[in-house]
Amino acid sequence: MNTLEIIKPENLVYGKPRLMNDNPMHYCPGCSHGVIHKLIAEVIEEMGMEEQTIGIAPVGCAVFAYNYLDIDWQEAAHGRAPALATAVKRLNPDKMVFTYQGDGDLAAIGTAETIHACNRGENIVIVFVNNAIYGMTGGQMAPTTLLGMSTATCPHGRNVELNGYPLKISDLLAQLDGTCLVTRQAVHTAAAVKKAKKMLRKAFENSMSHKGTSIVEFVSTCASGWKMSPDQSNKWMVENMFPKYPLGDLKDI
Amino acid sequence: MAKIKGTVVVDTERCKGCDLCVVACPTDVLELAKEVNSKGYNYARMKNPDECIGCANCGYVCPDGCITIYKVKI
Numbered sequence: 001m002n003t004l005e006i007i008k009p010e011n012l013v014y015g016k017p018r019l020m021n022d023n024p025m026h027y028c029p030g031c032s033h034g035v036i037h038k039l040i041a042e043v044i045e046e047m048g049m050e051e052q053t054i055g056i057a058p059v060g061c062a063v064f065a066y067n068y069l070d071i072d073w074q075e076a077a078h079g080r081a082p083a084l085a086t087a088v089k090r091l092n093p094d095k096m097v098f099t100y101q102g103d104g105d106l107a108a109i110g111t112a113e114t115i116h117a118c119n120r121g122e123n124i125v126i127v128f129v130n131n132a133i134y135g136m137t138g139g140q141m142a143p144t145t146l147l148g149m150s151t152a153t154c155p156h157g158r159n160v161e162l163n164g165y166p167l168k169i170s171d172l173l174a175q176l177d178g179t180c181l182v183t184r185q186a187v188h189t190a191a192a193v194k195k196a197k198k199m200l201r202k203a204f205e206n207s208m209s210h211k212g213t214s215i216v217e218f219v220s221t222c223a224s225g226w227k228m229s230p231d232q233s234n235k236w237m238v239e240n241m242f243p244k245y246p247l248g249d250l251k252d253i
Numbered sequence: 254m255a256k257i258k259g260t261v262v263v264d265t266e267r268c269k270g271c272d273l274c275v276v277a278c279p280t281d282v283l284e285l286a287k288e289v290n291s292k293g294y295n296y297a298r299m300k301n302p303d304e305c306i307g308c309a310n311c312g313y314v315c316p317d318g319c320i321t322i323y324k325v326k327i
Contacts (some may be wrong), residue, residue, distance in 0.1 A: 003260045003302055006258060006259070006260045006323045006324070007260060007262060011324055011325045013309050013322040013323060014309040014320075014321070014322045015312070015321035015322070016264075016318035016319070016321070017318070022267075024267060025316075025317055027316065027317075028269075029270060029271035029316075030269070030273055032316065033316070034315070034316025035315070035316050188314075189277065189310075190308075193314065194313070223271075229272065230271040230272060230273050234273070234276075
């Protein structure tokens with residue numbers, strides 16, 4: 001049996017989700033954002049909510065997220081995605097509203113908005129992509145940068161006395177009564193991708209059943225910012241990021 | 254025993270040659286081509302099409318969604 005005989009629609013196992021359009025993505029080769037976009041598209045498609053979903057795009061690498069997924073989007077000011085999502089969800093309680101934020105957006109400039117939206121228990125999903133660096137602006141130190149990790153603004157490694165400790169914002173948010181699901185996932189292997197998709201679906205279902213705020217953190221890579229190949233950065237992430245940001249559910253009620 | 258045969262179709266113009274699918278493949282089917290696409294990336298292609306089992310690991314880890322996987326039982 002040759003290849004051409006196998007390539008038939010009835011034999012299809014996996015392909016690009018329908019909601020992801022053909023625009024070429026601006027992300028660097030091997031960027032985790034692509035896989036996370038794909039997961040969101042798959043989950044929305046499986047839930048049949050493509051007409052009812054409103055995404056809030058952040059400022060950061062994912063600022064052009066609205067170009068790649070065929071759902072409704074709003075662009076928020078830097079860090080203010082949870083505040084905008086609050087308004088959208090309160091005005092349209094039957095819509096499925098999610099924010100898509102990086103660590104610079106969610107854990108630095110938008111800390112106040114994030115914490116208060118979670119504390120109010122807004123029925124939104126926060127997708128948090130944590131790559132421990134400011135990717136878009138050229139790899140500067142972020143609040144989530146690991147101790148000893150070198151970036152453009154701390155070339156000799158992050159130093160406790162000068163820069164303080166990495167911020168584990170998901171652990172912080174898990175303490176709040178308004179959150180119903182706080183989970184930390186990764187997308188470096190096929191198994192991790194499948195697990196992450198399950199939790200993402202649960203988060204979206206929580207938002208529709210008005211249980212509270214759901215946060216899905218993705219520990220991810222930034223091959224360009226870390227100055228490694230995509231494969232090397234996955235290995236670096238497993239060795240260095242996972243001890244500080246261990247995967248698993250921090251809160252699930 | 255039923256044998257499973259799979260095959261992979263890569264959207265070579267969309268591929269950025271990140272190599273993640275090559276690493277994810279359990280049966281060493283994929284490789285990066287020496288040729289480049291119009292953007293200058295070495296796209297992924299099948300070097301051992303006979304070994305493919307259609308597990309879709311490459312598709313799951315592909316950040317750009319440029320891999321489509323087909324599988325058939327023979």
